[in-house]
Amino acid sequence: MSESCKTYHECCLYFTANSLARQINEMAEDAFKITGLAPSYAHLMLLLIEEPGLSQNILSKRMNLKASTMTRFIDKLMQKGYVERVQEGRSVYIYPTENGKNLKKSINQALSILFDNYCEVMGEEFAVKLTEDIHKANTILKE
């Protein structure tokens, strides 16, 4: 462990990463209210709008979620009429509907609001750098 750490809570990536996720989730839920979707569903819709026809398998890998969780996410988005499933063999490919595609604008708006909100408290430079580093860590951890 790093000698400069006062407590384990500050120097364990597990503790700090979870804490950050909970705090930023709170901000995100707020910002994404205008889309009518929870932030994680909005994230998924964005992936699908950018690249329609991804399989559930790929989607779960992209979002670091388990396949079973993805099934349930897609169920919800189908209920709302934002996506449709196309089964081919053992894979299921997901396409956004017209209504789904129309979400793009408000999702981007929400992202922008969220970004402004956390930059306001953390400073843009630090926020951008932190996000890049976390992204880098994610990439490494995925092997």
Add this chain to the structure above:
Amino acid sequence: MSESCKTYHECCLYFTANSLARQINEMAEDAFKITGLAPSYAHLMLLLIEEPGLSQNILSKRMNLKASTMTRFIDKLMQKGYVERVQEGRSVYIYPTENGKNLKKSINQALSILFDNYCEVMGEEFAVKLTEDIHKANTILKE
């Protein structure tokens, strides 16, 4: 948004932070098996061993969890005989039992294993720096 970002998924702190939390949780669950506790319970026990007698309110603030979640965590830890509640007025103070205190060694061991594991993939320097930055972000976000 930062111009250097290829996709929103890489430059939104919400997306990246959640992804990291899920990945590191997976590693942590593994490492903490030797303690017989889920990582978050271990975290809580560590706080209590270091500072016995914290109120549930304080505990939930320290861990960035809601009070209701803390009630349930403490319920579980009581069932296992690791902590006891002492009500005083409207506050409830939590103390580790002897059995609870005895967890300290294996929790520290698990922390050490976890640390080694993520350092092995990410490199120690990067991991320590990242953890510090995330901790800094947490502190700022708590206001």
Add this chain to the structure above:
DNA sequence: GCACAACATTTGTATGTGCAACTAATATTA
């Protein structure tokens, strides 16, 4: 071409977590 392995998805179940409404204790204030 059949038996079996590998893979994608689904479903049942369990746990973590939050919100809103509730209870109980304390503080404020008229």
Add this chain to the structure above:
DNA sequence: TAATATTAGTTGCACATACAAATGTTGTGC
């Protein structure tokens, strides 16, 4: 001091998420 507001904790409910087992599909070796 009675009435009201604030605070700490609990409980009922909802949802996110994982794991394990089940289902259905494709590929492989014989």
